[in-house]
Amino acid sequence: KLGARLMKARLKPRKPEPECAWRIVRGDNVQVINGRQTGQKGKVLTVLRKSNRVIVDGVNLRSRNIKKQADGTPGKKIMKPCAIHYSNIMVIDPATNEPTKTSVRFLEDGTKVRVNRKTGSLIPKPEPLLDKKPRSNVV
Secondary structure, eight states: OHHHHHHHHHTSOOOOOOOOOOSOOTTOEEEEOSSTTTTOEEEEEEEETTTTEEEETTSSEEEEEEOOOTTSOOOEEEEEEOEEEGGGEEEEOTTTOSEEOEEEEEOTTSOEEEEETTTOOEEOOOGGGTTOOOSOOOO
């Protein structure tokens, strides 16, 4: 009986961390502030909100072996960026070129912008996101 209770405790699925509002979007330039890749900079390729992770270009590279093909193409080894937790990166402010904490403020015309908490300078959205439509249709 005791062994069965221990096994039940081990088999419980882990609850994912709650999703929260992020200020990091695809296309941002970020710097790793914690972990094995501390100090590395790169551009955010993908944002994985369900797992609270991001994929940054040139950071957390892992090698992957590709077998040779039947048509005679030789095998090769490629380096692929893997996901890191979003709490381990910070957005780089384009004005100071340093990692910074950000907050959201509203301009006089009502547009929402990201702001550097320390200096108050605006952090613009990356180019691919400027033409993106909002998720909600409610105004």
